[in-house]
Amino acid sequence: DGGITQSPKYLFRKEGQNVTLSCEQNLNHDAMYWYRQDPGQGLRLIYYSQIVNDFQKGDIAEGYSVSREKKESFPLTVTSAQKNPTAFYLCASSPLPGPTTVRTQYFGPGTRLTVL
Amino acid sequence: AQSVTQPDIHITVSEGASLELRCNYSYGATPYLFWYVQSPGQGLQLLLKYFSGDTLVQGIKGFEAEFKRSQSSFNLRKPSVHWSDAAEYFCAVGTNMNTGFQKLVFGTGTRLLVSP
Numbered sequence: 480d481g482g483i484t485q486s487p488k489y490l491f492r493k494e495g496q497n498v499t500l501s502c503e504q505n506l507n508h509d510a511m512y513w514y515r516q517d518p519g520q521g522l523r524l525i526y527y528s529q530i531v532n533d534f535q536k537g538d539i540a541e542g543y544s545v546s547r548e549k550k551e552s553f554p555l556t557v558t559s560a561q562k563n564p565t566a567f568y569l570c571a572s573s574p575l576p577g578p579t580t581v582r583t584q585y586f587g588p589g590t591r592l593t594v595l
Numbered sequence: 596a597q598s599v600t601q602p603d604i605h606i607t608v609s610e611g612a613s614l615e616l617r618c619n620y621s622y623g624a625t626p627y628l629f630w631y632v633q634s635p636g637q638g639l640q641l642l643l644k645y646f647s648g649d650t651l652v653q654g655i656k657g658f659e660a661e662f663k664r665s666q667s668s669f670n671l672r673k674p675s676v677h678w679s680d681a682a683e684y685f686c687a688v689g690t691n692m693n694t695g696f697q698k699l700v701f702g703t704g705t706r707l708l709v710s711p
Contacts, residue, residue, distance in 0.1 A: 483638075510696075519604075521685060521701035522639075529696055537698065569638055582689070582697050583629070586638040 481506045483587035485570050490592045492557070492564070500555045500590045502570035509575055510582060511553035515539060516567040516589075525568075528553055557592060565594045597622045597690040601702035608676045609710050616671040616705050618660075618686030627689035628669040629699065630660055634682045642684075645669060656680070681709045 483504045492498045504511065510529050514522040524537030528547040542561025547553055553572075557564045568590045573582035600619045608614050620626055627646050631639040643654025650662040660671045669686060683706045687699040 485638075512698075519703055521599075521703045522699075523701075524698050527696065527698065535696070571639075583641065583644060584699060585641065586631070588638040589636070591636070 483570060483572055483585060485568075485587040485590050487590060488588070490590055492592065492594050494594055495559045497556055497558050498592065500557070500568055500570075500592070502553045502555065502587060503551055504553075504570075504572045504587075505551060506572055506574070506585065507550070508572035508585075509550065510573045511547070512571040512573075512584060513537075513543070513545065513553070513555045514569045514571065516569060522569065525555065564592055567591050597688055597700045599686050599688050599700055599702035601684075601686055601705050603705045604703075605706045605708065607708040607710055610678050611675050614671075614673045614676045614680070614707070616684050616686075616707070618669045618671065618702060619667050620669065620686075620688045621667065622688050622690060624691070626662075626669075627697075628660075628662060629687045629689070630654065630658070630669075630671050631685045631687065632656075632682050633685065633704075639685065642671070676707075676709055678709045678711070681707055683707070 486501045512527040513525040516522050523539050526545045528534035544556045570587040571584040573584045598621045629644045630642040633639045642658050643652050645652045645662045652660050683704045685704045686702045689697050
């Protein structure tokens with residue numbers, strides 16, 4: 480089955496540690512995204528990548544880093560510089576747009592990160 | 596700035612009753628609109644989307660939404676709610692960034708509770 484996988488489902492981190500969240504897709508989508516979800520705030524865009532070896536900052540990129548070395552993979556590193564990293568992290572991907580410029584995004588199951 | 600408002604934080608509906616979830620957007624150009632559903636601890640699933648054409652859009656699980664440009668609204672409806680519909684629902688608008696790429700701007704969500 481094609482889809483987006485995120486691992487781990489739950490992640491615990493001590494303050495001051497960096498941690499990397501995995502996102503893999505086998506949908507052959509060219510674009511990938513990372514969102515952060517906090518209660519009552521909806522989803523906010525952290526980083527996105529249109530093609531391999533290219534990525535752009537979203538609305539809340541501070542304290543995060545990404546890489547896109549393969550089309551299928553878009554890992555997110557939460558660094559110690561992120562002041563409040565406890566949240567639910569969602570990865571998404573989208574195919575090339577059709578006749579319009581719109582890209583429909585499809586989401587993975589998420590990773591819940593808790594800083595102890 | 597583009598924004599999405601979901602005025603209802605929680606809604607409780609009796610099983611078998613009809614449902615309408617409200618969504619208002621602010622966007623200067625032609626909006627690309629989406630509804631997603633999220634079960635607790637899970638990722639987002641696409642219910643339906645509107646790009647152009649017929650303003651009444653059919654989605655999965657018996658949901659539909661109507662785009663009303665004059666009211667800047669894209670309300671989600673279902674004629675008869677099932678207990679399995681209890682979840683959180685997010686409305687989103689696709690907006691163009693200065694990179695030429697698109698992002699989704701999400702509302703803060705509406706949690707649907709279904710009573711027996």
